[in-house]
Amino acid sequence: MAKIPSHARVVIIGGGISGCSVAYHLAELGWKDIVLLERKQLTSGTTWHAAGLVGQLRANENMTRLAKYSADLYKRLEAETGLATGLRQCGSITVALTEERHEEILRQASLARAFDVEVNELSPAEVKALYPHLAIGDVVAGVHLPGDGQADPANIALALAKGARMRGAQIIEQVKVARVTQARGRVTGVDWEMGGDQGHIAADLVVNCGGMWGRDLAAQNGVTLPLHACEHFYIVTEAIPDLTRLPVLRVPDECAYYKEDAGKILLGAFEPVAKPWGMNGIREDFCFDQLPEDFDHFAPILEKAIARMPLLADAGIHTFFNGPESFTPDDRYYLGEAPELAGYWVAAGYNSIGIVSSGGAGMALAQWMNDGAPPFDLWDVDIRRAQPFQKNRRYLKERVTETLGLLYADHFPYRQMATSRGIRRSPLHEHLKARGAVFGEVAGWERANWFANPGQRPEYQYSWKRQNWFDNSRAEHMALREGVGLLDMTSFGKIRVEGRDALGFLQNLCANQMDVEAGRIVYTQMLNPRGGIECDLTVTRFSDTAFYLVVPGATLQRDLAWLRRHVDALNVTITDVTAGEVVLPLMGPKSRDLLGLISPNDFSNDAHPFGSAREIEIGMGIARAHRVTYVGELGWELYVSSDQAAHVFETIVEAGEDVGLKLCGLHAMDSCRIEKGYRHFGHDITDEDHVLEAGLGFAVKLAKGAFIGSDAVLRKKEEGLARRMVQFRLKDPEPLLFHNEPILRDGEIVGFLSSGNYGHALGAAVGLGYVPCAAAGEPVDTMLASSYSIEIAGKLCDAEASVVPMYDPRSERIRS
Template sequence: MPDPAAPDLPAKARVVIIGGGISGCSVAYHLAKLGWTDIVLLERKQLTSGTTWHAAGLIGQLRASQNMTRLAKYSADLYGRLEAETGLATGFRRCGSITVALSAERREEIFRQAALARAFGVAVDELSPAEVQRLYPHLNIDGVVAGVHLPGDGQADPGNIALALAKGARMAGARIVEQVKVTRVTSVAGRVTGVDWDMAGARGHIAADHVVNCGGMWGRDLAAQNGVTLPLHACEHFYIVTETIPDLARLPVLRVPDECAYYKEDAGKILLGAFEPKAKPWGMNGIPEDFCFDQLPEDFDHFEPILEQAVARMPMLAKAGIHTFFNGPESFTPDDRYYLGEAPELRGYWVAAGYNSIGIVSSGGAGMALAQWMHDGAPPFDLWEVDIRRAQPFQRNRRYLRDRVSETLGLLYADHFPFRQMASARGIRRSPLHEALKARGAVFGEVAGWERANWFAREGQEREYRYSWKRQNWFENQRAEHMALREGVGLLDMTSFGKIRVEGRDATAFLQRLCANQIDVPVGRIVYTQMLNPRGGIESDLTVTRLSETAFFLVVPGATLPRDLAWLRRHLTEERVTITDVTAAEAVLPIMGPRARDLLRRVSPDDFSNAAHPFGTAREIEIGMGLARAHRVSYVGELGWELYISTDQAAHVFETLAKAGAEVGLRLCGLHAMDSCRIEKGYRHFGHDITDEDHVLEAGLGFAVKPEKGDFLGREAVLRKRESGLTRRLVQFRLTDPEPLLFHNEPILRDGKIVGQLTSGNYGHALGGAIGLGYVPCRAGETAAELLSARYTIDVAGRIFTAEASLTPLYDPKAHRPQADQVAAAPTPGR
């Protein structure tokens, strides 16, 4: 006899979605809209009972990038039409939003955001203080220097949106069941097989091809059961709601980030919320089992500094009583970006979680994108910013998460200065040379947990960042390091490179199938290549060095290592191949610049001439009393070698180089100088200039693609693009005015019309101006001369600057310098 108390759940489903907040409901809704059947959503308590029910419900369209803005705009449009579709009110209304600046630096930031909004097609207006007050008459504008108005922004009722999405999913055939807890995701041979569930003691199993973890605060611990890295941690989030204020008219959402506050008018009351600089992590030992529509204890002392500033900024609050003091938990991630996609550790295990207090505006678009990804087997466009594959395994550590999220909550409203470094949870991954570089003035930044020397302070100079939208305190340090790489010799520490060995009987055939360039080369050759998807988009940007007939050494960016490993392993079929992460085994010391050969000859008996060691080759060398593998390649566009050294010998090799370097003017250089050199040379940066959405030919990397070698992933897309012609091209720009700075996302104007935005930017010290890269649309058959004959300008915070445009590198366009036996002096600034 069946248990009468057991829920009526199917034995099998195509997909099981775990979690009934707005994220899970959105995924269910969008999968159902794509025609999926056998969708089951299981919620441990009641729909919306975790974070969704107490969210503020702000719907801001503008995000930090084009695709994140695309998702936010989709959410706003979706929420506007849900009521007509489902009959459930969502409370969505486009009341607009205003962000005000209380400093010149914040003004620069919000005006840059306004320029970005124009590039993304989001309606925007820059405001004077008087115009701010006209739109928000209750605001005390003392200290306000500017504002930005987004009239298409809005607000909504988060719980009702989730319920409307759930109803829409049910109407399309999805099954949504409350009071059922998923206790375990089951798997066999690296693939999901279903879920075990529990309901009031009744237990069962649903077999499934896909599982989606939308568990919010509970998601991390659930993922950990399967070895899936989902780094998020709950923090306390505070807001108050006033009593009804007589005659309070409808108002835009107001953000005053310099005072860590946002204001939302709703039904004649004001909600005041805070993103305080140092947050209070919560749930260090896990989220309580019975947590459901619960609040956390009040902490008025913690909120009081925000409230004091708010009363001065909004004087009417002094007379308004407080109806509700609310404290509820929300999940935050180490980099303030949520997680989306298929977990690299387990096939069929999908994630949509960790929304960092922007879950309402994000979930509509995120649910659409994830559903499309699951349906098509590929994301609908570049989603690397939020891709779960960026998560590093060490980030599962709970102490790390607790410390880091105490900072990331406040960073939502902090100044988003370029090059801003995290202050918390540092020092986790260090090169063997960390202390030696620190003793010589290194100032470190952090990427993927790695401490990397970004610049070197002079004797007596402060070893801290002083952030600004103008030249920061290390600008002259970068210039000196940059010019050392161009005119002398510099040493960098790139131990953070991801390093992968691919070896075995079928290693050549496997890499030939995945890489666009010719990989079947003689032993010792280095091949620059991309791994492509079926659309011709770039999944990985790497070098492949042939170590032997059956062994290859792959070098990838440190931040993309989990993604690249996952891509390789997912495409392994019956080949006899072993894929091993060997990142920690070797330190990497690039020796770069015209005098690199002079330095190496002082520490090694080996021959470094072009004849003995040509560009694009690797071989073992003696150095000091140790050994290294010397790769003759360059990411700065100069003569140089990357030295791969066993970590136990790294200190000795470094000391040997440093001692000999005194004779040739060796300078220690940081990542900022490396980046400014690479952008002068037009070298692409994965995640900015090239992504899985960017066709390899339109990215200008056709030289690294060899269709004639035979079949490889993406080959047909390359041939189709060759036949149909390019629709856009990656262009390098140099501002003719030497003063402005470029970072990324500045709008590109062609003959006065916005046609795109910069994908990356830095200062070209050898070229005498700021340099940027960005895609420009082109007509099929349009020649390079026609493309470049236009007048190009760049919008920097509303100011328009003339730019020189080029399809070939503005620095050393013929690439003579990295390959020469003797290297001439670098161009002087300003050329």
């Protein structure tokens, strides 16, 4: 029996492929005193029964980078450790049975080209040539990725474990972590149990790789880790005579995937309505266990599969397998340090893509732990995106019935979750609903995305083309541009920063000048030491010692964690006040006229200039009016205490009838902001994007003195920009842009769009994206002299390019 140490630099909890990958990569970085504890045996939770598909193309560039790293790692592990990983790069084929799916896979092919993943578009006959057993009568097209493949999940995990041991890591089985201990806001170690023995390992860091056990373990320390197990089904046939090696096959329109292995076919499913499992916990002796068969649940998938691949009709079923896997509310896994507890790290919740993800995730987490910062933007999987309410088990149980099936559902733009809705609502929710609001969800918040007309069904009809709300959103967009529109942005994160040291604290964190007079609003970024953007926000100074921060709703937990990480011993109090106030942006050239009907205050430029906030009377209530805009028009954001929100809303709407007020949704706001070239955090700007290359140098004030990231800004000024954020407008008014479409400069792919939408005032789709400079500091004129096009589903569309906003480039309208 291995001796359990009394101290370690890091304790990793869980011996699946995720935990073994973290141990391997920390050891590869030269870390000592690594201890991995597994409650039963390595791979015994989920890893051992995973299908082992290795697909390189993911939803964005960095997730693809991690998947490609995994494939490369699994190739070299055998030579390093002597253990075979079973990696076979047999390629993969995805087939489309509908025109909508055809559009999706063509866009995926474009994405693959932008991310340097080899891809081939296939006709039905070419699909048949690569997969001769397939019935192709209704196949529209296919996409082939030759570098994809399959591997043996358990052997990969064991090879990673051996590689970690070879570098000095201790991996101990049959030891359960009973709890993670903590003191003064950070982890101190773990308490363990083995048989009748108990003990403690003092540790500087702990990594929760506990898979489906991870949520409940995290909850003991107040850490939010929202995941829930679902039953996952597949069958393995008897050996099929003369079955040759085949690529992995995905038929998402039938919720099915196929893998040939040793002359047998594995048929797996991601059915639309899944079966959650383990609601009341997982029994103590669970180890290499299968769940009860439910053939009725799987039968519809099998029936379609036999029609799709007739040879299955004569193949016996060798294994009917049902095992649990962890799923998360948004189908993305969790990585990073928990915001609630210093030193508590997480790598869990892999949503059935754990094999292809874990190699890269382990590498990225190890580098993050080693360097104190992620190696590149990982916001897609950052644990800080999780909302505290999402640990609720009923919420999770309902949501994961949907998220498993979404892996193979059509990935339409603007697709909204159908389950676990209505958790966080503005006090005005029912008012908006009664007026035709169609809601989307972000961070649990219900937000009006668009408003249905009388007699129009208030629901989405999804498509890759113009969806049923396109004209509604156009009308809302033009109301904001030409008249006056009202939005509800209560979902904004709102943070008070107060105390004797508040100014110095924010001066160190923010790139812009925070020492302004009370009532001034400052747009700023918080930077990391590399000059990357950690937070994008406005800061309103209330007094000498009080500031009010407004951040995107989706990033609130991240931004709170960043602030708290830097408080140290300063006299500063940080308070989340999000739920206390409703935010009503009143925007458009007639917004001043409307405010004049409902408030005695003076809204002239002299009395209330752009970038200032003050208290106003409105109706019979009191509000705080912030003259700022995210749509690029004259307007005010009205901050109203939640108890007065309904009165203020009714007052605005009633008076608005005289000036043509239109209720507007988030889709219209987004289309307006992209016309104006305003950046969107998480898409256009991330912690990987330098503030100067993002075109936000106007919000950086080096003259104020040193702040986090100021050295990186100075260096970039000296070196010259390596790339620039560019705005594009398609010359053809018909196509649509969403994000990730490849950018071509003089016929060569040089990047991809970070965001896109339709610019109704500009008359065509508009996108933002980074274009590399031909040489450091390349002049703007030279860059813009090139010809640009955007690839959309394999077709090239000519585009105009600009580094200043195409709409109101001098911002005259917002100051009018």
